[in-house]
Amino acid sequence: MPTLVRKTLRDYRRSLIGWTVGICAFLTLYLSIYPSIAANPDVYGDAALAKYPGALRDLMGGLDDIASGAGYLQTLVYQLFGPLLFIVCAVLLANRAIAVPEGKGTLELTLALPLSRSRIVLERWAAVAVGLLIVTVVSFALVTTMVALVDMNVEVDRVLAAHTGLYLLALLVGTLALAIGAITGRKAVALAASGGVAVASYAIESLAKNVDAISWLRWVSPFRYYADGNPLRLGWPVGDYLILAAAIAVLLFTAVRAFDRRDVGV
Amino acid sequence: MTAVIEAEGLSKFYGRRRGLENLTLTVAAGEVFGYLGPNGAGKTTTIRLLLDVIRPTRGRIRILGKDPRDHRVRARIGYLPGELSLEGTERAREYLEFLAQVRGSGRSQIPVLAERLEADLSVSMGKLSKGNKQKVGLIQAFMHNPDLLVLDEPTSGLDPLVQQEFLAMVREARNAGRTVLMSSHVLAEVEHVSDRVGVVRGGRLVAVEGVAALREKAIRRVEFHFDAPVPPEAFEGLPGVRDLRVEGTAVRCTIDGRPDALIKAAARFTVVHMVSEEPDLEEIFLAYYSEEEDHAYAGA
Structure with missing residues (x-):
């Protein structure tokens, strides 16, 4: 592994442990109550939840069929909380790639090393990607274990497909934060812009299905390519995931180009 | 001798704010160059341009x-x-080892330099004291025996003993044929090791001089106290003596250049006490400024 990737991961170690433990604790807590939900279909079944308006149900994370294993997993993990936690984790890590050290002045000595600017961006990004992958792999292992333990009856391959989407979505928003940091050098801008895009994209995906006037926005919204394929029920949305991956590549390329051209720490 | 640093017509603007304007400077191999100027004069801008942290507007x-x-x-x-x-949270030693790994050299020098500067490398980076932080900075700059050392205010935060050790390191680097550019806002910090100094002010390089020549130009404030009142005439009209005030047994003045004539005049009386302030950079600037104005006036 290249030296700067390894060093950056070492810097991320504490956060990575924290996020992994936190996300796993959240998953364990929520997935372990599934049996009591499955046992009370009259309270949590489709008929009982039908009284909520459709748009509200969408915002609340679907509330679709939460008495079934796939429905429960979708609502609790993959609809809102999973993306939320993963995206926040990715954005915070990505912001520490360029913008935060630039603001603190610690980037100065890194730039004085015999490494090209492009390489610094690429290796820092690679550390974000690997770090996020660690969180993804560990939480995937936990979800599959819980699915088996509480008898959710969801295939491992489907969980893998959904978790892959989670990884790609979070890496996309993280790469956006890194790119904005590489372009502007301002962590607040990177944080606000990437967070804003994530929230707007979630809102668009939730509401645009019911509001025709903004339905076209779904096509530029990262959440559409994450959620629309419904991987827990339908398996791998390969095309959508390729689009997410392509968007990551474009943002990374933009970040490299921008960082290579500008003054740092002014 | 080959040039290690060559800057030609170098300018840097931050938006409309001037950082540096039209700097032309050559530093030869094996030279120690002191780069002087008050804060905000353009020293750091120059240095960051050399390291490609920022890019020149022109030049x-x-x-x-x-x-x-x-x-x-x-x-x-x-x-x-x-x-x-x-x-x-990383320990200073680990960080230095990381730098050595990226550069591909210098690891073996870490403990040697740490001992020389009495730096504690077992402390985590965020908890280093100001002095220790500066020592870590010096270790990382020297550890790979670079051909060129670019040091921006290297002595800030160092106690006097460590400063001496640092200056010894600079001399050793020069003796080994390496080149050093070090900045400071205090002449005293660089004059003992520098061969030449450049003075930068308001984004412009106003002078490049050999250290000896600059010292001759320096204004020095001098005070003599005698055992009895002295006649003012004895000190009037001495070459290089300005702002003369004779009050009873005391003589105060500033001298511009060599103190020789003043010393000889004072030697005719019994001196009980003498104060000579080190010339500070501010006053050297004033000397340059008045010179520039003189030229401007003469040209008009």
Whole structure:
């Protein structure tokens, strides 16, 4: 592994442990109550939840069929909380790639090393990607274990497909934060812009299905390519995931180009 | 001798604010160059341009014969930033080892330099004291025996003993044929090791001089106390003596250049006490400024 990737991961170690433990604790807590939900279909079944308006149900994370294993997993993990936690984790890590050290002045000595600017961006990004992958792999292992333990009856391959989407979505928003940091050098801008895009994209995906006037926005919204394929029920949305991956590549390329051209720490 | 740093017509503007204007400077191999100026004069701007942290608005730089954009050249440069920022939970030693690994050399020098500067490398970076932080900065700049050392305010935060050790390190580097550019806002910090000094002010290089020549230009404030009142005539009209005030047994003045005539005049009386303030940079600037104004006036 290249030296700067390894060093950056070492810097991320504490956060990575924290996020992994936190996300796993959240998953364990929520997935372990599934049996009591499955046992009370009259309270949590489709008929009982039908009284909520459709748009509200969408915002609340679907509330679709939460008495079934796939429905429960979708609502609790993959609809809102999973993306939320993963995206926040990715954005915070990505912001520490360029913008935060630039603001603190610690980037100065890194730039004085015999490494090209492009390489610094690429290796820092690679550390974000690997770090996020660690969180993804560990939480995937936990979800599959819980699915088996509480008898959710969801295939491992489907969980893998959904978790892959989670990884790609979070890496996309993280790469956006890194790119904005590489372009502007301002962590607040990177944080606000990437967070804003994530929230707007979630809102668009939730509401645009019911509001025709903004339905076209779904096509530029990262959440559409994450959620629309419904991987827990339908398996791998390969095309959508390729689009997410392509968007990551474009943002990374933009970040490299921008960082290579500008003054740092002014 | 080959030039290690060559800057030609180098300008840097931050938006409309001037950082540096039209700097032309050559530093030869094996030279120690003191780069002087008050805060905000353009020293750090120059240094960051050399390291390719920022890019010139106009002008050209060659460093060790290469374009600073060529990242490989930085393996041969040791750089100490003016505002050294070291953070994190990592121990200083681990960080230095990481730098050595990226540069591909210097690891064996870490303990040697740490002992020389009495730096404690077992402390985590975020908890280093100001002095210790500066020592870590110096270790990382010197450890790979770079051909060129670029040191921005290297002595800030160091106690006097460590400063001496640092100056010894600079001399050793020069004796080994390496080149050093170090900035300071105090002449006293660089004059004992520098061969030449450049004075920068308001983004412009106003003078480049040999150290000896600059010292001759320096204004020095001098005070003599005698055992009895002295006649003012004895001190009037001495070459280089200005702002003369004779009050009873005391004589106060500033001298511009050599103190020889004043000393000889004072030697005719019994001196009980003498004060000579080290010339400070501010006053050297004033000397340059008045000179510039004189030229401007003469040209008009």
